[in-house]
Amino acid sequence: MCDTKFLVDSMSGKLARWLRILGCDTEYVDPSEGDSLILRLSTSRILVTRDRELVKRAINHGIRVVSVPERLEEALAILSASEGVRLKIEPKKSRCPFCNTKLNLVRRAHVVKGLPREVLRSHIKFLVCTSCGNVFWFGTHYWNMLRTLSEVKKKKGSLRFSGGPVMTGDGNDS
Ligand SMILES: [Zn+2]
Numbered sequence: 001m002c003d004t005k006f007l008v009d010s011m012s013g014k015l016a017r018w019l020r021i022l023g024c025d026t027e028y029v030d031p032s033e034g035d036s037l038i039l040r041l042s043t044s045r046i047l048v049t050r051d052r053e054l055v056k057r058a059i060n061h062g063i064r065v066v067s068v069p070e071r072l073e074e075a076l077a078i079l080s081a082s083e084g085v086r087l088k089i090e091p092k093k094s095r096c097p098f099c100n101t102k103l104n105l106v107r108r109a110h111v112v113k114g115l116p117r118e119v120l121r122s123h124i125k126f127l128v129c130t131s132c133g134n135v136f137w138f139g140t141h142y143w144n145m146l147r148t149l150s151e152v153k154k155k156k157g158s159l160r161f162s163g164g165p166v167m168t169g170d171g172n173d174s
Helices: 010-021 035-041 052-060 072-083 117-122 140-161
Strands: 006-009 026-029 046-049 065-067 104-107 125-128 135-137
Touching: 006 010, 010 026, 010 046, 010 072, 026 035, 035 052, 046 052, 046 072, 052 065, 065 072, 072 140
Parallel strands: 006 026, 006 046, 046 065
Antiparallel strands: 104 125, 125 135
16 A cells, blocks of 8 residues: 655656556656646645655755666665565555556456467466556566566665665754
């Protein structure tokens, strides 16, 4: 489960897709957009960006922002440590990586036609997006994602060891 809603800068598309798969309601914003739009979009969302200028602008406007590095694993580790993003794929809670709609977990018989026969034959459950029509299954890509998540967990462990990311405050909270 992911209780936090995010607004991710459009340069970090991969990170946004991951947050959606992990069940977090995640929208994009283009860093070149005017501050008024970013302010409006971020009222109920935490801004996540690796754009330093955008971080400064957000802080000036009192927007809650998390600055993340470019590397996906590190970015997810930071968001997990600071915002409580669960590093677990729960298919019933996942959102479509392409359009942010909650996915439906269905059995094979409910999947629309058009998938490769081999995929249909070797999988029982599928995730379907009712909004954009994409269908996902637990193939090689899924297993690779689980591997990535275990990398992220290791990174998170080392973050904790070094005191975790300090986004606000004076850093003397120990
Ligand atoms: Zn979709």
